[in-house]
Amino acid sequence: xxxxxxxxxxxxxxxxxxxxxxxxxxxxxxxxxxxxxxxxxxxxxxxxxxxxxxxxxxxxxxxxxxxxxxxxxxxxxxxxxxxxxxxxxxxxxxxxxxxxxxxxxxxxxxxxxxxxxxxxxxxxxxxxxxxxxxxxxxxxxxxxxxxxxxxxxxxxxxxxxxxxxxxxxxxxxxxxxxxxxxxxxxxxxxxxxxxxxxxxxxxxxxxxxxxxxxxxxxxxxxxxxxxxxxxxxxxxxxxxx
Amino acid sequence: xxxxxxxxxxxxxxxxxxxxxxxxxxxxxxxxxxxxxxxxxxxxxxxxxxxxxxxxxxxxxxxxxxxxxxxxxxxxxxxxxxxxxxxxxxxxxxxxxxxxxxxxxxxxxxxxxxxxxxxxxxxxxxxxxxxxxxxxxxxxxxxxxxxxxxxxxxxxxxxxxxxxxxxxxxxxxxxxxxxxxxxxxxxxxxxxxxxxxxxxxxxxxxxxxxxxxxxxxxxxxxxxxxxxxxxxxxxxxxxxxxxxxxxxxxxxxxxxxxxxx
Numbered sequence: 001x002x003x004x005x006x007x008x009x010x011x012x013x014x015x016x017x018x019x020x021x022x023x024x025x026x027x028x029x030x031x032x033x034x035x036x037x038x039x040x041x042x043x044x045x046x047x048x049x050x051x052x053x054x055x056x057x058x059x060x061x062x063x064x065x066x067x068x069x070x071x072x073x074x075x076x077x078x079x080x081x082x083x084x085x086x087x088x089x090x091x092x093x094x095x096x097x098x099x100x101x102x103x104x105x106x107x108x109x110x111x112x113x114x115x116x117x118x119x120x121x122x123x124x125x126x127x128x129x130x131x132x133x134x135x136x137x138x139x140x141x142x143x144x145x146x147x148x149x150x151x152x153x154x155x156x157x158x159x160x161x162x163x164x165x166x167x168x169x170x171x172x173x174x175x176x177x178x179x180x181x182x183x184x185x186x187x188x189x190x191x192x193x194x195x196x197x198x199x200x201x202x203x204x205x206x207x208x209x210x211x212x213x214x215x216x217x218x219x220x221x222x223x224x225x226x227x228x229x230x231x232x233x234x235x236x237x238x239x240x241x
Numbered sequence: 242x243x244x245x246x247x248x249x250x251x252x253x254x255x256x257x258x259x260x261x262x263x264x265x266x267x268x269x270x271x272x273x274x275x276x277x278x279x280x281x282x283x284x285x286x287x288x289x290x291x292x293x294x295x296x297x298x299x300x301x302x303x304x305x306x307x308x309x310x311x312x313x314x315x316x317x318x319x320x321x322x323x324x325x326x327x328x329x330x331x332x333x334x335x336x337x338x339x340x341x342x343x344x345x346x347x348x349x350x351x352x353x354x355x356x357x358x359x360x361x362x363x364x365x366x367x368x369x370x371x372x373x374x375x376x377x378x379x380x381x382x383x384x385x386x387x388x389x390x391x392x393x394x395x396x397x398x399x400x401x402x403x404x405x406x407x408x409x410x411x412x413x414x415x416x417x418x419x420x421x422x423x424x425x426x427x428x429x430x431x432x433x434x435x436x437x438x439x440x441x442x443x444x445x446x447x448x449x450x451x452x453x454x455x456x457x458x459x460x461x462x463x464x465x466x467x468x469x470x471x472x473x474x475x476x477x478x479x480x481x482x483x484x485x486x487x488x489x490x491x492x493x494x495x496x497x498x499x500x501x502x
Binding site: 074076078079080081082083084085089237240241 | 286290292320322324325326339342343344383386396
């Protein structure tokens with residue numbers, strides 16, 4: 001459904017691509033020049049590319065619940081909920097929709113990385129791995145977003161909460177700088193922040209090639225997705241009233 | 242087919258439904274008639290399993306709400322008041338999504354979609370984006386969506402609100418056909434007196450969360466001793482039908498009406 005929607009209106013792909021392009025070009029190029037951040041031997045732009053990739057998927061997914069609220073206002077949700085279909089199917093379907101969008105982002109950023117000649121470990125495996133991780137990330141954050149949407153119910157409240165959450169999720173993660181240079185209290189947040197796991201896995205795959213704790217990270221991520229799906233499924237019918 | 246007994250619904254302090262009871266027989270076209278805010282939408286939402294009642298019981302085809310909600314969803318089709326098909330997809334795609342959701346296999350899907358498209362008379366438009374549809378066509382598409390899993394009962398909330406007279410008539414025709422050809426049981430809400438009179442076998446007039454009277458349009462007019470349903474409404478409730486409703490409801494109706502133009 002989501003793919004069909006994108007096919008009818010592909011302009012969205014381009015508008016969505018602008019932000020990561022700006023991050024990589026402006027922020028990335030500058031910080032690569034000043035070498036202010038310890039990246040462990042790789043150029044800063046290579047260090048931050050996985051971060052920007054996960055960030056753009058995060059931004060898409062975290063506001064995915066907005067579509068739910070939009071559908072609720074239009075009465076689409078109510079019509080879905082009256083169908084003889086298990087609720088979990090709606091949640092999983094939406095996460096897949098978010099994943100489709102996430103993958104389209106990943107493709108754009110990878111193309112950009114090629115154009116900017118970012119030193120990334122290109123291989124079939126690394127590309128497949130990246131896509132897999134992006135699907136997991138989109139699934140988790142879109143579920144999280146749906147939980148928020150079911151609780152907030154109106155666009156204004158949801159946007160408020162969404163804005164408040166996105167910034168700390170992004171900056172208190174290892175997306176654009178390593179966790180080790182953060183102050184202690186921020187490190188605590190960064191370590192429990194699911195985005196950090198995503199970034200670490202992506203960085204392993206794309207840049208360092210050091211597969212430390214990878215299985216643990218993937219396992220944790222999948223565990224969190226399962227919990228989020230269950231909660232989102234339980235809360236989904238709240239959107240009817 | 243549908244049996245509602247002593248149904249209550251409170252939203253915080255507001256009594257949306259204040260103990261209503263009625264019965265819809267198999268194959269009947271039953272109308273809930275009343276001004277905005279009378280509790281019609283709430284009733285339909287409870288019957289369509291979307292919100293639980295505060296008190297009371299609903300029996301549909303031998304099953305009870307809210308206990309058997311998951312089973313009941315198998316034999317109800319629900320068309321909400323707001324326009325709910327996806328304008329960014331074609332009519333066919335809108336139908337396809339629903340067909341897939343309710344688990345029809347490929348050949349059943351094609352058969353069912355073709356049959357419904359023909360029944361609704363939207364054959365020439367199925368491959369166009371829904372946002373180019375006229376209001377009446379959108380409504381018919383939505384009715385088709387709600388019928389894909391062959392429900393026994395069709396629930397419609399204000400199916401013709403905001404439609405021009407010609408579109409309204411075409412929606413009426415579709416509902417009549419469903420009733421005659423497929424023996425469907427149809428429950429709809431409306432605040433248009435002439436719609437209730439032209440379309441429904443029996444009507445329940447609702448006001449302030451209560452049912453004032455139930456009967457055929459003729460019976461109701463006779464009982465009130467007047468010539469039109471409009472007058473019957475005034476006699477029976479003591480006020481005109483246009484009162485009532487609140488800001489949010491009005492906003493929603495206007496929004497729907499605007500999208501239909």
